[in-house]
Amino acid sequence: MQLSALRPSHVRSWTARLRQDGLADSYVYALHGRLSQIMADAVHDGIISRSPCSRRTSPGQGSQRPYVATTDQVWALHDAMPERYRAAILLGAFVGLRTAEVCGLRVADVDFMRGIVHPAVQYPAEVLKTETSRTPIPIPTSLALELSAHVQAGYSGETLLTDDNGAQVGPWKFERAMRKARSKVQDLPAGFRFHDLRHYLASLLIASGADVKIVQARLRRASAKTTLDTYSHLWPHSDESTRAAIDAVLVARTELRQNQAGAAR
Structure with a gap:
């Protein structure tokens, strides 16, 4: 296909076909990124007026976590x-x-x-x-x-x-x-x-x-x-740290009010 004939629908079909062929999401994402670079250069050189690649055609990176050795x-x-x-x-x-x-x-x-x-x-x-x-x-x-x-x-x-x-x-x-x-x-x-x-x-x-x-x-x-x-x-779970932060403020407020009440008596 000529570059000028390429449409966003073609890009989406292409990435969908790559996934169907069994390629990993991260690899399909990388291929789309390379195509996007090529099309951006074509726009810069005046070969085409706009790129068919965008966030709408991007297939997503996938959510696979890296293996961390011990x-x-x-x-x-x-x-x-x-x-x-x-x-x-x-x-x-x-x-x-x-x-x-x-x-x-x-x-x-x-x-x-x-x-x-x-x-x-x-x-x-x-x-x-x-x-x-x-x-x-x-x-x-x-x-x-x-x-x-x-x-x-x-x-x-x-x-x-x-x-x-x-x-x-x-x-x-x-x-x-x-x-x-x-x-x-x-x-x-x-x-x-x-x-x-x-x-x-x-x-x-x-x-x-x-x-x-x-x-x-x-x-x-x-x-x-x-x-x-x-x-x-990999970062520690934040539930306890956020509880502790809020608890510290509330406890300090309670202690302040108790001290004020004690001074008033």
Whole structure:
């Protein structure tokens, strides 16, 4: 079809057919988003006057919750990896780096003294596109020491991760090692990805009392809404906290009135 012939009804039929074919809601949503980008560019270039994609044609993201590994599973995965790749598990679970970012991370991007990771490039050496993705990430001294030990063990070159030949590790090679390691971890889903370690980090921060803005900042997400949509079920249930807040005000009021009555007598 020519772009000018595409109508909203065609887009809705297309996304409905994708769902009928068994594609996940989140994947259909992502495909619609990519089509929307293409059509927006076509409008900008004057090829069409308006885009057939809008919120009305959007299929919705779906409500599937991310799998959150336990701490024991994270350490089991770490120990199951080849020694030269174990630092990557630490960077995924405690720094929140993505696969391409881990494979592209240079030794110079880690400030071992101050405890800061500076994501700057993704594999092979492509500059990260957004300012948010380049946000420096503070790390504790214990993690900085682990990463320093990784370098001192000879597992690094210019990049923090290298293969047995000292060359930069590509995402495909690292993911192959991940698949082998995850099969050795009890109860870890077969589809568990390195990216899912970011969910573990989010759960760790939430359990420590971090609010949505802190979690958003540490995961380097552009939107707090996306963070809430993904992890809202991990925050503690608010019933008791709201009861306590209201109760405190009412109790204080009652005590004040009792004190005033006592003073009047």
